[in-house]
Amino acid sequence: MDYINTAARLALILLLIAPGAEAKERRKKTKKARETVVVTRTFPIEDRPTKRRYFSTTGTYLFWQEAITLVRGSSTTKMQTQLKGLSIGFDYHIPRRASDWEKIVGVDLSFGTLKGKGESVIIPDVLDNQFWWGTTFRAGLVYNTTPVSRFGVYIPAVYRKIQWKFNAGSDLKAKDEPYSFGIGAIYQNRFTDKLAMNITLSHQHSWRTSIWAFGMNWAF
Amino acid sequence: MPHILIFLALFMPWSASAYPEFIGYKYASCLTCHFNGHGNGPLNDYGRALWAAEIGGRAFAFGRTDEELGQASGFLGSVQFPFWIRPGLKGRQLVMKPNPPSSGAYTRNITMQADANLAIFFDRNQKYGFIGSIGYVPEPQRYANIQGGKKIEEMISREHYVRVLYGENLWLYAGMLDKVYGIRHVNHTAFNRAKLGFGQNDQAHSFIAHYIQPKYEFTVDLFMGNLFQDAKLRQKGVSTLYEYEPAEAWRIGGSALYSFNDYIKNGRVGVFNRYGFGDGSALLGELGLIHDDPKVGDAKLGYYFYGQAIQKLYRGYHVFVVGQLYKDDMKAGRPDLLRTGAGLLIFPASRFEWRVELENGRQFTDSAEVQRESWIILTQLHVSL
Numbered sequence: 001m002d003y004i005n006t007a008a009r010l011a012l013i014l015l016l017i018a019p020g021a022e023a024k025e026r027r028k029k030t031k032k033a034r035e036t037v038v039v040t041r042t043f044p045i046e047d048r049p050t051k052r053r054y055f056s057t058t059g060t061y062l063f064w065q066e067a068i069t070l071v072r073g074s075s076t077t078k079m080q081t082q083l084k085g086l087s088i089g090f091d092y093h094i095p096r097r098a099s100d101w102e103k104i105v106g107v108d109l110s111f112g113t114l115k116g117k118g119e120s121v122i123i124p125d126v127l128d129n130q131f132w133w134g135t136t137f138r139a140g141l142v143y144n145t146t147p148v149s150r151f152g153v154y155i156p157a158v159y160r161k162i163q164w165k166f167n168a169g170s171d172l173k174a175k176d177e178p179y180s181f182g183i184g185a186i187y188q189n190r191f192t193d194k195l196a197m198n199i200t201l202s203h204q205h206s207w208r209t210s211i212w213a214f215g216m217n218w219a220f
Numbered sequence: 221m222p223h224i225l226i227f228l229a230l231f232m233p234w235s236a237s238a239y240p241e242f243i244g245y246k247y248a249s250c251l252t253c254h255f256n257g258h259g260n261g262p263l264n265d266y267g268r269a270l271w272a273a274e275i276g277g278r279a280f281a282f283g284r285t286d287e288e289l290g291q292a293s294g295f296l297g298s299v300q301f302p303f304w305i306r307p308g309l310k311g312r313q314l315v316m317k318p319n320p321p322s323s324g325a326y327t328r329n330i331t332m333q334a335d336a337n338l339a340i341f342f343d344r345n346q347k348y349g350f351i352g353s354i355g356y357v358p359e360p361q362r363y364a365n366i367q368g369g370k371k372i373e374e375m376i377s378r379e380h381y382v383r384v385l386y387g388e389n390l391w392l393y394a395g396m397l398d399k400v401y402g403i404r405h406v407n408h409t410a411f412n413r414a415k416l417g418f419g420q421n422d423q424a425h426s427f428i429a430h431y432i433q434p435k436y437e438f439t440v441d442l443f444m445g446n447l448f449q450d451a452k453l454r455q456k457g458v459s460t461l462y463e464y465e466p467a468e469a470w471r472i473g474g475s476a477l478y479s480f481n482d483y484i485k486n487g488r489v490g491v492f493n494r495y496g497f498g499d500g501s502a503l504l505g506e507l508g509l510i511h512d513d514p515k516v517g518d519a520k521l522g523y524y525f526y527g528q529a530i531q532k533l534y535r536g537y538h539v540f541v542v543g544q545l546y547k548d549d550m551k552a553g554r555p556d557l558l559r560t561g562a563g564l565l566i567f568p569a570s571r572f573e574w575r576v577e578l579e580n581g582r583q584f585t586d587s588a589e590v591q592r593e594s595w596i597i598l599t600q601l602h603v604s605l
Binding site: 063065079082116117127149214 | 562
């Protein structure tokens with residue numbers, strides 16, 4: 001999965017380095033008459049193009065870490081695990097009339113790898129790029145801070161599947177909980193009417209971890 | 221003294237006052253608000269008024285109009301000082317709590333800045349001036365605990381320089397001030413500041429030429445190190461910065477630096493982007509290479525990245541997210557360090573700033589071993605009179 005990791009990081013860098021399409025458009029206008037550049041700072045709510053209900057899809061790179069406990073015989077040890085992966089999601093957007101608020105419900109399908117190594121010399125067991133997958137249902141509320149940016153909160157409910165097969169045969173001390181729920185925050189910048197950058201941070205209650213996700217969103 | 225400077229450079233975040241993200245308010249050039257054309261240091265009259273009348277919230281406004289708030293933004297409120305003098309005071313207090321809310325996590329309370337600054341001008345157009353700041357730097361606890369150790373100087377010059385406007389567009393600076401490189405923002409522990417040698421107290425005695433046109437800025441900085449430091453440690457060299465404005469509220473640029481002392485040669489090169497949109501929202505990004513060539517040991521070539529997105533929620537209230545990457549040496553086995561964070565940047569009223577940030581740090585390596593991630597809550601109150 002290293003290529004996924006590298007590609008995701010490059011994509012993130014390009015996102016923040018590269019100019020948005022809106023800026024390119026503004027550059028054209030600037031050439032004609034610098035003082036007539038249209039900026040969106042006073043864009044009236046009633047003119048904003050987010051009145052209709054619509055779908056969007058999101059491609060995301062996500063990563064997090066979890067501390068687990070291994071057992072072999074009478075010995076136990078902690079293991080830090082690192083999980084990385086990709087996610088594809090579909091959202092349904094319900095803008096509120098004459099308001100900057102928007103309701104969102106969505107589902108994600110995620111997959112990736114995890115790794116880890118036991119912290120004790122007694123159980124130096126290893127998880128080596130093991131596959132995981134999961135699915136998420138989300139419901140949230142976002143606020144359009146500007147015509148091209150938004151900020152919101154959501155509640156994710158997640159199911160995941162991990163083999164937890166350790167190289168040297170250790171076991172998990174406690175059975176992994178496949179279900180979790182939590183709370184998350186989403187931050188979005190739109191580059192065009194269709195394309196936006198998403199950054200989310202969510203905390204998962206059952207797994208006691210916080211998940212970062214960087215992605216691109218395309219509105220239909 | 222050098223050890224203190226190194227310590228401060230590493231562990232004192234959020235110390236300067238430069239807000240490149242205000243390009244989201246359509247203010248692209250630092251010279252608009254600061255006496256120093258590259259940001260940091262005391263605000264000029266326009267910067268004070270702007271903070272009061274546009275950037276800051278209306279807490280404690282008591283019904284006054286924005287214009288009245290702007291007029292009352294001077295050191296003594298509405299009292300007008302003579303054209304030749306502009307005094308100021310700045311204080312920043314940081315509270316940080318690592319790995320909350322786990323038991324055993326300690327909370328640190330740090331006085332980051334307690335400065336008195338003074339700008340003196342020799343003409344009404346402020347073409348010729350002197351700007352200086354004296355700061356109180358409390359002795360770090362680990363030095364204070366050393367019995368019989370050398371007394372650490374607690375009052376230092378943050379900056380002192382002469383500024384001259386030559387012609388219409390060329391600003392010249394001579395004195396001790398920050399080295400010119402990349403995006404200068406408030407977080408001095410960020411990878412694009414601390415890892416490059418631009419910490420809170422990494423100023424150098426320099427000669428700077430800053431040429432400003434409406435669509436671009438170009439700067440050359442010749443520096444000879446901090447003359448208060450041991451001569452062998454002084455980093456002498458040159459840096460340059462070019463920034464071009466393809467459209468309103470959008471700037472792209474590049475920076476390079478070469479410096480050396482008796483122990484190491486440093487090279488840095490980077491490109492950056494500042495993109496404002498909406499009203500008060502912005503994206504910042506900087507990507508670059510770090511080359512360190514010590515006299516003893518192998519040379520290293522690393523990289524760094526800093527990205528920030530900030531949105532205005534309401535006048536004076538902003539939310540931001542930050543992503544940073546750093547690798548000290550681009551060789552197999554060396555970890556990629558990742559820092560991600562989110563927080564609030566609040567200017568509830570003129571003269572006040574409150575920041576709070578939750579920051580997460582983790583490492584990516586090729587091996588199966590995983591380092592524990594770190595979390596830290598940072599909150600800072602900044603008062604500027």
